[in-house]
Amino acid sequence: MAIQETQKSNDTTVLARKPFIASGRLWSWRGVDLITAAMLAVAFGVAFWGFDTFIYPALTLVFVGFPPAGEIMLGVWLVPAVVGALVIRRPGAALFIELIAANIEMILGSGWGAGVLLSALLQGLAVELVFALFRWKRFTLAIAVLGGVFSAILAITCYEWWAYVPGYSVAWRLIYLGFGMVSGALIAGVGGWALVRALARTGALNAFPVGQEIRESRRSR
Numbered sequence: 001m002a003i004q005e006t007q008k009s010n011d012t013t014v015l016a017r018k019p020f021i022a023s024g025r026l027w028s029w030r031g032v033d034l035i036t037a038a039m040l041a042v043a044f045g046v047a048f049w050g051f052d053t054f055i056y057p058a059l060t061l062v063f064v065g066f067p068p069a070g071e072i073m074l075g076v077w078l079v080p081a082v083v084g085a086l087v088i089r090r091p092g093a094a095l096f097i098e099l100i101a102a103n104i105e106m107i108l109g110s111g112w113g114a115g116v117l118l119s120a121l122l123q124g125l126a127v128e129l130v131f132a133l134f135r136w137k138r139f140t141l142a143i144a145v146l147g148g149v150f151s152a153i154l155a156i157t158c159y160e161w162w163a164y165v166p167g168y169s170v171a172w173r174l175i176y177l178g179f180g181m182v183s184g185a186l187i188a189g190v191g192g193w194a195l196v197r198a199l200a201r202t203g204a205l206n207a208f209p210v211g212q213e214i215r216e217s218r219r220s221r
Contacts, residue, residue, distance in 0.1 A: 045104020
C-alpha cells in the first residue's frame with residue numbers, strides 16, 4: 001500500500017513537471033486563443049507607447065556617456081513574442097502578438113514610425129524559430145531565454161545595426177549586440193516567463209496549458 005501511494009505521488013509530480021502542449025491540431029487556433037492573443041497584443045502595444053513616451057527618453061539620458069549600453073532596454077520590445085509563444089503554444093502566436101503590438105504602438109505614436117513593424121517581424125520570427133526547433137513541445141525557462149536572445153540577435157544584426165547605428169565601429173556594434181542579447185535573455189526571456197506564470201497563478205490562463213501546469217503543481221504539493 002505504501003509503495004502504491006509513493007508511486008501515485010511520483011506520477012503526480014512527474015505530471016506536474018511535464019509541460020502541457022496545445023490540444024488539437026497544432027496549426028488550428030481555438031477562438032479563445034485568438035481572442036487572448038489579440039488582448040495581449042493590444043495591452044503590450046499600449047505598454048510600448050507608454051514606455052516610448054515616458055520612460056525611454058529618461059533612460060536614454062542614463063546611457064548618454066556610452067550609447068551602446070542603451071540597448072539593454074531592447075528586451076522590453078521582445079516580451080510579447082515570448083509571452084505569446086508560452087501562452088498560446090501554437091505556431092504563429094509569437095509573430096501574431098508581436099506584430100499586432102507593434103501596429104498599436106505605431107498607431108498611438110511611435111518615434112520609430114513604420115520601422116517598428118520590421119523590427120516586430122524579425123523579433124517574432126526569431127522566437128517562432130526557437131520554439132519550432134523544439135517542435136512546440138518544450139516551454140521551459142531555458143527555452144524562453146533562448147527565444148529572447150535569438151530575437152535580439154536577429155533584430156539587431158538584420159535591422160538595428162543598419163537603421164539605428166550605421167556609424168558604429170565593429171567593436172561598438174558587438175558591444176551593442178551583447179547588451180541586446182543580455183536584455184533579451186533577462187527582460188524578454190526571464191521576465192516574459194515570470195509574467196506568464198504570474199498570470200497563470202491568478203487563474204487568467206486557466207484555458208491554456210500553462211494554467212493546467214499551475215493547477216497540477218498545486219495539487220502535487
